[in-house]
Amino acid sequence: MNHVTVVICNYNYENFLASAIDSALAQDYPATDVMVIDDGSTDGSRAIIEQYGARVRAIFKENGGQVSAYNYAIEILDTEYAIFLDSDDILYPSVVSEVMSRFSTGSWAKVQFRLDVMDGAGAPTGAHVPNTEPPADCGRLLRGGWLYPSPPASGNAYRVSALRRIFPVPEEGINRYGADFYAIYGVVLSGPVATISKSLGSYRVHNAGSGSVSFANSEQLTKAPKAFGMRWAILRNLARARLQIELPPEFHDFSHEKATFCSSVYQAPFASRWRWMLRDSRSYLHAIVANPFWSVKKKLGTLVLSGLCLVPYSPLSDFVVRYISNPLARRRVAGR
Structure with missing residues (x-):
């Protein structure tokens, strides 16, 4: 043994x-x-x-x-x-x-x-x-x-x-x-x-x-x-x-990218959220769209949720960020 x-x-x-x-x-x-x-x-x-x-x-x-x-x-x-x-x-x-x-x-x-x-x-x-x-x-x-x-x-x-x-x-x-x-x-x-x-x-x-x-x-x-x-x-x-293995200079990981997403968008003004999405979201979106571990359904759902961060209503945007970043928030919604 x-x-x-x-x-x-x-x-x-x-x-x-x-x-x-x-x-x-x-x-x-x-x-x-x-x-x-x-x-x-x-x-x-x-x-x-x-x-x-x-x-x-x-x-x-x-x-x-x-x-x-x-x-x-x-x-x-x-x-x-x-x-x-x-x-x-x-x-x-x-x-x-x-x-x-x-x-x-x-x-x-x-x-x-x-x-x-x-x-x-x-x-x-x-x-x-x-x-x-x-x-x-x-x-x-x-x-x-x-x-x-x-x-x-x-x-x-x-x-x-x-x-x-x-x-x-x-x-x-x-x-x-x-x-x-x-x-x-x-x-x-x-x-x-x-x-x-x-x-x-x-x-x-x-x-x-x-x-x-x-x-x-x-x-x-x-x-x-x-x-x-x-x-x-x-x-x-x-x-x-x-x-003797050469890894690429950059890596892709949704958990990493969502930390950047959250720190940039959570509780941010409406204009700042749009600015980040238009200018700085390329790596975040790539970690969703090209993700080799996710189903098409999960990719589409995450994209739709991420898009809700662009609505003028800040409480909804902040709720979506918590839902994406924190599994405990998802369990609360599922349990209602």
Whole structure:
């Protein structure tokens, strides 16, 4: 039986950490190891981790950011498979069994699965991510510049040897965070992706209720586009230097483009919304029309919704932006 490590990278999440560790220890797959890397927390995280004793492999390091924690974990992992669980998320008991069953069916570099969305208090919202499944050959599309639909960090199980073809990655400056970007996208340059079409864990969203335009925990809406562009440039350099793969200078991703769309249009004056649509919406519209993962119906629906942002009535425009950007807003409408 192949061993699998659930790696929990933590920084100052004492309120959620025990739930994450408990969910990793509760796996029904006997050969599951649990590693907890604390990245210099200043809250009560260390005491919580130490309570688990030998049941977890505890590592306490100086604060260096999420990228440094991933770099260190991937360097010292002694199993061929790993799940990187965010310390505010949880896994369901069968996830390791199910991903290992899928790994056994082919030479997958990654197996991904859906995550149910819970609010900051841990209550289910009724939403899940992602809402679109990618093809197995995500690497081919990535080489064409398309970022494929993936769950957040906790919804991915990796072949460690594939991760090591990309990691370590630079840790300096703004690149202290976003390690999952390099894992999720870099790994598909080494092999295909398998998708399990059901939820096997829960993803916690902080301060992003149905009335919010944001659906991101780690970065502010206005910072996300800049960070993604920088990470793509770094991934290009890594792919060229380590894999002899040339990625295009620009990438396409609706999640990225909608962040630019929202920061430009949300609560903007009527004239500013029209100006952005006429002058600056080319990349946003391309990410809809040319999207290789979407059906024609979904493309048309998103275009129609986006067009409603041009109406003079600001409350309608702002509602549409929230609906497009935040899955929790969609669940609220569907539940009426």
